[in-house]
Amino acid sequence: MSKYSSSENKATRQGFGEMLVELGKENPNVVVLGVDVTPSVKTDLFQKAFPDRFFSVGISEQDMIGVAAGFYLAGKIPFTAAYGEFAAGRPFDQIRQTLAYSEIPVKICASHCGITVGQDGATHESLEDIALMRSLPHMVVASPCDYHQARKMIRASVALHNPIYIRMFRDNTPVFTKADDEFQFGKADTLIDGNDVTIIACGLQVWEAILAEEILAAEGISVRLINMHTIKPLDKEALVKAASETGAIVTAEDHQIQGGLGSAVAEILAQTIPTPQEFVAVNDTFGESGLGYELMKKYGIDSGSIVKATRKVLERKRRRDGFK
Amino acid sequence: MNKLPINELPELARQLRRDVIKMLMISKSGHSGGPLGLADIFASLYFHLMKIDPTKPTMEERDFFFLSAGHLAPIWYATLARRGYLPISELTTLRKINGRLQGHPAPAKTHGLPGIEIASGALGQGLSIGVGCALGLRLDKKPNHVYVLCGDGELNEGQIWEAMMTAGHHKVDNLICIVDRNFCQIDNRTEKVMELEPLADKWKAFNWHVLECNGNDIEQFINTVNQAKELRGKPKVILAQTFMGKGVSFMEDDYKWHGVPPSEEQGKQALGEIAPTKYGDFVEFEWEKVLVA
Numbered sequence: 001m002s003k004y005s006s007s008e009n010k011a012t013r014q015g016f017g018e019m020l021v022e023l024g025k026e027n028p029n030v031v032v033l034g035v036d037v038t039p040s041v042k043t044d045l046f047q048k049a050f051p052d053r054f055f056s057v058g059i060s061e062q063d064m065i066g067v068a069a070g071f072y073l074a075g076k077i078p079f080t081a082a083y084g085e086f087a088a089g090r091p092f093d094q095i096r097q098t099l100a101y102s103e104i105p106v107k108i109c110a111s112h113c114g115i116t117v118g119q120d121g122a123t124h125e126s127l128e129d130i131a132l133m134r135s136l137p138h139m140v141v142a143s144p145c146d147y148h149q150a151r152k153m154i155r156a157s158v159a160l161h162n163p164i165y166i167r168m169f170r171d172n173t174p175v176f177t178k179a180d181d182e183f184q185f186g187k188a189d190t191l192i193d194g195n196d197v198t199i200i201a202c203g204l205q206v207w208e209a210i211l212a213e214e215i216l217a218a219e220g221i222s223v224r225l226i227n228m229h230t231i232k233p234l235d236k237e238a239l240v241k242a243a244s245e246t247g248a249i250v251t252a253e254d255h256q257i258q259g260g261l262g263s264a265v266a267e268i269l270a271q272t273i274p275t276p277q278e279f280v281a282v283n284d285t286f287g288e289s290g291l292g293y294e295l296m297k298k299y300g301i302d303s304g305s306i307v308k309a310t311r312k313v314l315e316r317k318r319r320r321d322g323f324k
Numbered sequence: 325m326n327k328l329p330i331n332e333l334p335e336l337a338r339q340l341r342r343d344v345i346k347m348l349m350i351s352k353s354g355h356s357g358g359p360l361g362l363a364d365i366f367a368s369l370y371f372h373l374m375k376i377d378p379t380k381p382t383m384e385e386r387d388f389f390f391l392s393a394g395h396l397a398p399i400w401y402a403t404l405a406r407r408g409y410l411p412i413s414e415l416t417t418l419r420k421i422n423g424r425l426q427g428h429p430a431p432a433k434t435h436g437l438p439g440i441e442i443a444s445g446a447l448g449q450g451l452s453i454g455v456g457c458a459l460g461l462r463l464d465k466k467p468n469h470v471y472v473l474c475g476d477g478e479l480n481e482g483q484i485w486e487a488m489m490t491a492g493h494h495k496v497d498n499l500i501c502i503v504d505r506n507f508c509q510i511d512n513r514t515e516k517v518m519e520l521e522p523l524a525d526k527w528k529a530f531n532w533h534v535l536e537c538n539g540n541d542i543e544q545f546i547n548t549v550n551q552a553k554e555l556r557g558k559p560k561v562i563l564a565q566t567f568m569g570k571g572v573s574f575m576e577d578d579y580k581w582h583g584v585p586p587s588e589e590q591g592k593q594a595l596g597e598i599a600p601t602k603y604g605d606f607v608e609f610e611w612e613k614v615l616v617a
Binding site for chain 2: 052055060062063066068069071072073074076078094097102103
C-alpha cells in the first residue's frame with residue numbers, strides 16, 4: 001500500500017489557470033500574455049475574468065518575451081504562457097538577454113512539457129527545456145508534481161526577483177499533495193523517508209516514483225523519495241543529506257538525460273559526496289506520437305524504469321561497499 | 325548638463341562625436357559608423373525632447389528609451405555622460421574589464437549604469453520591449469512616451485516584424501520607433517544584403533503612422549518627433565535618414581565603418597575634422613598637449 005494516494009486526476013495547467021484568476025483578483029498589476037494557445041494553456045480563465053489585462057501577441061513567442069519584459073518595466077507583473085517547446089526553445093535568445101541577463105522577473109509558464117504531451121509527437125515534446133533554462137544565470141527553474149503544487153508555485157512566483165521557468169503538463173494526473181501543504185522555492189519536499197536509496201524526481205515523475213516505491217518497499221527496500229520541484233536553485237542541503245544517509249541516488253525526469261535534473265544532481269554530488277547515481281530520463285533521443293503512458297514506458301521513464309534503476313544503483317552501492 | 329535650446333544642440337552633437345572618436349581610440353575596439361551618424365538624434369532626444377531626470381533615472385514620470393541596436397552603445401554612453409548620468413571621465417573605460425561601459429549595454433541592475441533599463445546587443449529584441457512597456461503605461465493611463473531606436477539592418481530580424489504586428493494590432497500610440505536609416509550594415513549596403521524597400525509602405529501595411537526625416541538635421545528631427553507625439557490611434561515610426569560616420573569625411577556613408585574603431589592616425593584625422601567645442605573633451609591625449617605647446 002502506497003504512502004500516498006490520489007483522490008482525483010487534475011492537470012497542473014488547470015491549477016495554473018485557476019491561480020492566475022485568483023492573483024488577478026488580488027493584484028491589479030497582474031497581466032497575462034498569450035500566443036494563440038489560450039484555452040490549451042488555461043489562460044482563457046484569466047482572459048474571461050480580466051479581458052483588459054490579457055494581451056494576445058499572436059503566434060510569436062519571441063515577441064512575447066520582450067513584450068512581457070516591457071510590461072515589467074512599466075510596473076506590471078507579467079505571466080507568459082505557451083507549450084514547453086515554444087516557451088523555452090523558440091525564444092531562448094530572448095529569454096537569455098532580455099530576461100536572464102537583465103534580471104527581469106517575468107514568469108514563463110510552460111504547459112504541455114515532456115513526452116507525455118504524447119500524440120502531437122516529437123516536435124511538441126519539449127525534452128530539452130530544463131537544460132536550456134537552467135543553463136542561464138539568474139533563472140529559477142521549477143516543475144510542480146501535481147495540481148495543488150502548481151497553484152502554490154504560481155502564487156509564490158509573484159514575489160520572486162528573478163525570472164522563472166515553470167514546467168507544467170497537459171495531462172490530468174493524480175493529485176496527491178494537499179492544498180495546505182507548505183511550499184517554498186528551493187526547498188525540496190521529502191515525501192517518504194528511507195535509508196537504502198534516494199529517488200529524486202520532479203514533475204510527473206514524482207507520482208511514478210511513488211508507484212515505484214510501493215513495489216520496492218514490498219521487496220524490503222527502504223526508499224527515500226524527494227520531490228525536487230525546484231531544479232534551480234537546487235536544494236543542496238537536502239541532496240547532500242540524502243546522499244550521505246542513503247548512499248545511492250536515482251533521479252527521474254521526463255526530459256533528456258543531458259542537462260536536466262539528473263545532471264543538476266550529479267554536478268553537486270561530484271563536488272561534495274560522489275555517490276552512485278542512476279538516471280531515469282529520455283536517453284538522447286527524440287520522442288514520437290503515442291499515448292503518454294505508452295511513451296513513458298517505451299522511452300524508459302515510467303515507474304517500472306524507476307524500479308529497475310533503483311535495483312541497479314543498489315547493486316552498485318553494494319559492490320562499492322564490498323557487499324557489507 | 326541640463327536641457328538645451330535647439331540652437332545649442334549642434335555644438336553638443338559635435339562634442340558627442342569627438343567623445344565617440346576618443347572613446348574608440350582608447351578602447352581600440354567598438355563601432356564607429358553608426359554612433360557618429362546618431363549624434364544629432366541622441367542630442368535631440370536627451371537634451372531636448374525626452375522627459376528625464378539624470379538625478380532620478382527611474383522616476384515614474386520618465387519617458388522610456390530603449391536602444392534596440394545595442395552595438396550603438398558608444399554614442400549612448402557619451403550622451404548619458406554629458407547629460408549627467410555618469411562622470412564624463414568614465415568614458416575612458418569603454419569595453420574595459422570591471423567597467424560599467426560594456427561593449428553592448430548591460431542592465432543597470434547588474435552593472436550599475438543608470439539610465440539603461442535593459443540589456444541589448446542580440447538584435448531585434450528592443451521593439452517588443454517598447455511595445456510591452458507602452459501597453460503597460462497605457463493600462464495605467466500614464467502620459468509617458470516610449471522611444472525605441474532600431475538600426476535599419478536590424479530590421480532583418482523576424483522578431484521586429486512580430487513586434488510591428490503586435491504594436492499595430494493593439495494600436496500602441498504612446499510608442500515612437502526611430503529607425504536609423506543609414507543604408508549600411510556589416511556586409512554591405514542594406515539593399516544588397518537584404519532589400520528593405522519599400523520600407524515606409526511596409527510599416528504602413530502593419531498599421532503604423534510613418535514619418536520620414538533627415539536624422540542629421542536636428543531641427544527637422546525634433547519637429548518630426550513633436551509631430552509624431554501628436555498622432556493618435558496607431559504606433560509611430562520615424563524613418564530617420566542618417567549618414568553612417570557623419571562628420572568624418574573618410575567614414576561617411578561607408579558600410580565598412582560599421583564595426584571598426586579608428587586607428588590612432590585615423591582618429592587624429594577625425595578629431596581634426598570635428599572642431600573642438602566649448603564643452604571640452606573628457607580626456608586630452610599626450611599628442612594634443614604637444615600640439616598646443
